[in-house]
Amino acid sequence: MRALEPWVEQPLMTFLTESEARLTLLMTSAGQVVAQHGFTRAVDIMSAAALGAAILSSTEEMARVLGVRPFRALSHQGESHGIFLSAFETPRGRWIGLVVYGQDTSLGLVRLFFDRMVDELMAGVPAEGGPKQVLAQNFESELHSSLRALFGR
Amino acid sequence: MSEDIRVMTAQLAADPTSLVFLPLAEALRQRKRLDAARKVVLAGLSRYPELADAHNLYGRILGDHGDFEQAFDEWGIALRLDPDHAGAHKGIGFLYFVAGKLDQALEHLQAAQATFPDDEGVAAAMARVREALELDGSDAAEPSPTGPARVEEEAEDITEQVFAGLEGAENGLLLVDQHGQRLGGGLLSPAGQDVADRVAAHLAGVSREATRAARLLEMGDWETVTVESGDGNLHLASPTADTVLLVVRQSAIPLGRLAALSERAANAARAWLESLT
Amino acid sequence: MTALYQQSLEGLTRLRGIAGAMVVSADDGLVVAESLMEGIPGDAVAALAASLMRRMGTAVSAAGFTPPSFMHLQAARGALLVVPAGPDILLIAIGDRHINLGLARIEMLQAVEQLG
Known part of the structure; x- marks a missing residue:
């Protein structure tokens, strides 16, 4: 597990322990990867972050078109792995969580402990640092700079 | 050269900082191309000296070479970087088993099992170590040390x-x-x-x-x-x-x-x- | 089907000591239908009870036994009861320490028959 900011570590560690998630990615909607667990290749994070953000944007747009409230979370159940994707508001702006889990846990547990992690993050977020403006052109540069920080590149 | 190795080699050539060196070295190791695997993982380690997965993989390559002493060191480094690294615990557990240090072997296998409780390989290894402990008459298989070595009965x-x-x-x-x-x-x-x-x-x-x-x-x-x-x-x-x-x-x-x-x-x-x- | 679930669940929650009952997806641990007293965290009950049942099922299978047909977790201040109600569906009840276990078990097994 690697996190850019120390206050994210404990809630994420608790989530990982309780949910038994295989891969987890926490990022801002601007593309900055805040923390990751389980990824060994920066290129995978890059793809996952971009795709996760795009999927959430698409479903939010779909909700807008349908005139319903935005979807809180999305999940896909594969044969051996499931994917859970959720956005949540923080004092630092909108964050996105992407979780890949295996058959040794369940969507219910992932969702339960993800919600608890969000509560813990909200309780632990430092006062300083306001939300950043989300610009599409920033996404890639934010992503690359956070990957450099996470992988020491 | 198989397709996956070709693709990963090309990726690494295009971006020498890529973490693709890990799956590439593992693929080479699995194909018994140990010298090539060693070169790839050492190049990766020069860029990512704190990557526990890389030290674990290098330990496996060294173990395949029969260089157990250095493999032990690499797995030790992996555990210092990530104390819960199941692969490193498995590796060190194996080395202790080979060396006849069954208590320590069991300890590391238990640590690996704590991370991956459903890993059948670890469970099988633990069963083998316990069996050896019982045959050995050691009392470490049970947390009930009561005296000197005992026979199986x-x-x-x-x-x-x-x-x-x-x-x-x-x-x-x-x-x-x-x-x-x-x-x-x-x-x-x-x-x-x-x-x-x-x-x-x-x-x-x-x-x-x-x-x-x-x-x-x-x-x-x-x-x-x-x-x-x-x-x-x-x-x-x-x-x-x-x-x-x-x-x-x-x-x-x-x-x-x-x-x-x-x-x-x-x-x-x-x-x-x-x-x- | 949902009405049938709801009827069965409400019947269970009328039993003394039962604070809630729910139909849950076994693999996902997600709520399908529920009848809960206020303050009972349905999502948590569903996820945790399904997970416990899954782990217990693995242990029972390792023993060479057929899958569990009833599970009861007794804790200091409460109890969880779980009965498989068909493929990938669990009937779960949560109650206090003084739940009439025998009666609850029979009611749950009967409810499962109705649902099946």
């Missing part, structure tokens, strides 16, 4: 002593520690196979799950878990904070009586555990 006597005099002492009563190791008792499947160790390995997880459910649902400490199955009834209790007791009886035995049996067995287990301290 004596070890079996000890496990039976836990429930001595109780019905089912050898089949249907099972005392397990928090790591899923059998402390005493035995269990046969309906087909007559010895399933004690297999079931014991899973009971630690059941106990952890029961503890978590009771805690998060604010129900206090869990006391018992009772299960009915077509082949029999099972009753799980926790005689002490660190142990789990399973009582299994045929379906005809009412659950209430099972609870009474469990209480008697729990008292016996507590007395036995106290006698060891």
